[in-house]
Amino acid sequence: MSTQTDKHSVIVVGAGPSGLFLAGELAAAGVRTLVLDREPGPAQTPKGNGVVGRAAVELRRRGIFDGAGLRVVRAPQFRFGPLTLRLGLVGSPLHLVAVPQRRLEELLERWAVRQGATFLRGHEVTAFDQDGDGVTVRASVDGSPVALRAEYLVGCDGARSHVRKRLGIDFPGVTSGDISRQARVTLPAGAVALTRDRVEVPGVGALPLFRPHLTERGSMTLAPVRALDPSAPDDVYLVATREPNGAAAPTDELPDDELRASIRRVLGADLPYTTSSSARSVVGNSRHVSRYGAGRVFLAGDAAHVFSAGGSSINAGILDAVDLARTLTAALAAGAGASAVDGYHARRHAANERTLALTRLQHDLEGAGSWGEALRGLVSGLLASRGGARRIGALLEGCRTARF
Structure with missing residues (x-):
């Protein structure tokens, strides 16, 4: 040594x-x-x-x-x-x-x-x-x-x-019974209607920006990346779902089909994004x-x-x-x-x-x-x-x- x-x-x-x-x-x-x-x-x-x-x-x-x-x-x-x-x-x-x-x-x-x-x-x-x-x-x-x-x-x-x-x-502390799936997604301008504090999504309705949209099955949070990073494209958003964990294990490389399935379970509909990146899942600890x-x-x-x-x-x-x-x-x-x-x-x-x-x-x-x-x-x-x-x-x- x-x-x-x-x-x-x-x-x-x-x-x-x-x-x-x-x-x-x-x-x-x-x-x-x-x-x-x-x-x-x-x-x-x-x-x-x-x-x-x-x-x-x-x-x-x-x-x-x-x-x-x-x-x-x-x-x-x-x-x-x-x-x-x-x-x-x-x-x-x-x-x-x-x-x-x-x-x-x-x-x-x-x-x-x-x-x-x-x-x-x-x-x-x-x-x-x-x-x-x-x-x-x-x-x-x-x-x-x-x-x-x-x-x-x-x-x-x-x-x-x-x-x-x-x-x-x-x-000491606790591990959450929920799992969160997070990613950056591209939402084309023609697919959604963006206002100052919400996004209108066909088949879903108005989703608030920067705070959770709560449903009986969990929650989803949506935010334009440009609000946090001015160099980001206008159509790139941060998306995060939260729902009961079940048997899922957190991973640093989340498949796109798993992200889409989680959004569908929480919203009861699809989010019309075209591509995703930096997708991962985490189980919260306190x-x-x-x-x-x-x-x-x-x-x-x-x-x-x-x-x-x-x-x-x-x-x-x-x-x-x-x-x-x-x-x-x-x-x-x-x-x-x-x-x-x-x-x-x-x-x-x-x-x-x-x-x-x-x-x-x-x-x-x-x-x-x-x-x-x-x-x-x-x-x-x-x-x-x-x-x-x-x-x-x-x-x-x-x-x-x-x-x-």
Whole structure:
């Protein structure tokens, strides 16, 4: 095994939004930071479509959007499950920026490199051991082992985090009984009639944009990609169905006939699209670690929490990174040891418990049948007032002082 003796202060595992932001933030503070990622290059699969919450403001403050043509705005209204939060034209508590995740990761990596972070792609972490002075990380590079050394290690390596599993930290929560099938589809202009907030589909009627269309068999959400990515063609839409799982298994490569069959089951009719791409299926999880680290090893982003709804993942992960960068920078300056994990855990666990509750509520609001109808009736009444809607908006923002 080859050993790299050049010691880093922090090794970050995973080059998703949380890991990239953490690396840039640490490097900007003068911390010698190394990012390891098992993939040879950035992921090309379309994922998230924007940043919602205080993370958008944190990104803007650091100039990450400068020159990119991206604008952080206050949302006058926002989707909350199948309902709408009416937050007002002035003083909305909720910020957002529409940016495809792939583009966001490009901007974050470029910024992190400018700050001085180092990247090693094609490095799959296989093991690590910690002692009183630091952490030894073992990785595989094209089948050859390599060892690296740092004072601290952070796992930002996703929901299936190897770092979390190696630490033996519990990841309690629930797995949804529903399956969601998602894709980009081409809807020719002559096949549907598009208005500002809905699409008229022959044989179906009016489908709302950006929020679920609920039926007795599940739900379907439709949105023009151009609203999120101005470079996209006018006739390309994001489509997502949700229905009871049955015996289906999630897959990263979903056949087109399976997507069409799911739409037909949910809508009771066909959606007249011509082609589909980036089709996949997922089963939602709602999970939260019992501990945000152990000793000199920490967790952030999806390695620490996954949400079943609401687009909160990037916001929560970036806010983890803001807090953890501050925590580690202070610990390194003071020569602190493993006790640095305590304050970070207490702050982020409490904040993300609130986020978890919000996303679980949004998931349940989309439920079919009388239970879902009763919940929607109750919550829509509570959100009818501007004050109630803004309170939920502040919670979605990730406001430090917001409480239920």
